[in-house]
Amino acid sequence: MLNPTLYKSSRTYDFFMKLLGYENAIGRFLQQVQIDCPSDCRVLDAGCGTGLLGLHFLDRFPQATLVATDLEPNFLRLTIANAGKRGIDRDRIQIGVADISTPNVLTTLDGDSCSLKDSSFDLICVGAVVGYAEDTEASIRGLIRLIAPGGYLINIEMSESLTGRFVSKRYQYRNITLSRMQEVIRDVGCDVTATRLNLRHLPAKLTRTAIIARKRQP
Template sequence: MEPHDHPARSNPARRQRGRSTYLIDVENAGELARLMQQDRLLTEALGGLLPEEGISLPETGRVLDLACGPGGWLLELAFCFPRATLIGVDLSPAVVEYATAQARSRGLDNVRFQVMDVMEPLAFEDGSFDLINGRLLWGFMLPAAWPRLLAECRRLLRPGGILRLTEMEEPLSTSPAFERLMALGCQALKRAGQSLSPDGRHLGITPV
């Protein structure tokens, strides 16, 4: 499904439509496995799928997962809310196909996955969702795209709906090699124009 064009919201300086700005080849089998493991570990570290106080999803609610990858978080949520409608969107057709196969193999008919670019207007009606979720979007989001995405989420949320974003800075370590790796990664993001940090020393997402 192709998102509707909104010329007033387009930015000619941003990436070519459909071109991935993700740091790693997401369609690599090893990366898909890593993302599934990352989903599991992040959910566990946070204390559950929806551990925050004040977040309650109606039994028949509607959820949108932004840049869902192989769908780990959404698939687990589907087991907990069998009457809800859960939709995951991702830029990669291959990843969407993989997530869809995961849902079918687990007998989950309340979740579906679609190809969409979250840095473009999303092809859903106003007020379509009770909850919009995004986790670790810093890995591909361009700085100028953040305000547009947040505005789009406000459009898509129902009255009283919740936008749930989970982001992070690079981890601290006592390992010189790991610290060097994180520093190089932050510098690479800065040079690629994908950093929110003023000097490229950090990711810069959490202060924003």
Template sequence: MAETPAGPGEPLDALLRRLRGRLAAAGVENPALDARLLVEHSTSTDRMDAIRDPGRPVRSDAVQAAEAAVARRLAGEPVHRIIGQRGFYGLTLHLSPDTLEPRPDTETLVDLVLPRLRAVAAERGHCRILDLGTGTGAIALALLSQIPQARAVASDIAPGALAAARRNADENGLSERFETVLSDWFGDISGRYDAIVSNPPYITASEYAALAPEVKDHDPPRALLGGADGLEAYRVIAAGVTPHLEPGGIVGLEIGASQKDGVTQVFQAAGLVRIDAAKDMGGRDRALVFRL
């Protein structure tokens, strides 16, 4: 990483301790991690810098930037919104106000569909993926990074989300196999796919009211709210999926922790059968796979 410009200032280790203390005193859940991420971002340092040269001086402008970042965190803004990016499945993804912040739970869906798509690519020499409501492009780009023969179309209703997804594809070296389409679900989608994947909005209105401010105040509501019962988007996907699936194609979905049966019923009514399911790292139902 680029070095902090030379000059007098607060030692790096002292800055980390001081800002960690501010976060801890305010009751922030992970003060050590948050302080490290914000200081590294603000001072253009990394963990090895703190280990190899903990006493390196940090210039006053970088100290001020770190203090400003911590002030935003203390006001309830999530760390990765402050930084503007987050890691997902080994990729670094930039965020925008139109995108959800990709979270580790969504990696459960990638893990679930990946072996099936690898088998398709090995057998046919290619694989086509449609990612509905792509946001940052997280799911599609993670799959492309693992399957060199795959290509993906990523759709979203928000132009800002598609701009972020294209940037992420470009900066992760995946843009040649990645296409974006402005579409309200299947409205402007054409063709057939070996896999249709989605992390659709699935939060009910009552659940939304109880969300932590870090989520409710910073993730776009339309990417969270799934109607009265949280299943509205699943009904739309189930109703439109059949004409866009290749023979033997699959539908992979992230779900809310209490929605396994409800989503299964929606897709069974549309003529699909559930063939796989997975729990997230917390042991909660998180991903389902269907096929015709």
């Protein structure tokens, strides 16, 4: 259960992500990640926060569409506002409340429920969120079920550095080890690479790392 005070103010969170240069640093990192997605790819950003991961890919693939989910509706509204600031067409984005424990079950802000179909995304991006699932391994498996064969999972995960662990503790983020996470992802049919952020990606490098996986073709 997420402590309700942790992500109370999405605007404050957004302000500090921008002020401290986190957003730009993660953007610089994503820019160098080579992925082979169709130009009209379908992207899911689960636990989207300010939307920085999913919106990056909408900028990069001008015909792509995004489903952005988060437990907190205020972050969903902020993601839409941030898309507007980037000049991204609102029609390209669907938002919904979803718990990362069951990433396929989505409720719109009008209260309608729908479920996301297996193998329906070319790219799923997550960042610092699977550690909030009731069962992190089950959450990862659930996310990977949603990826089409040949599609990608990009996880900009909390790192196991001293600063990463300090911030995880502050945000009550309880993750499995990164080596176990890679094992789980491999076991469900993906090839995995782990990439450390480098000095160009400061300050994000202090707390984040990346796990990039591609779902094998049957």
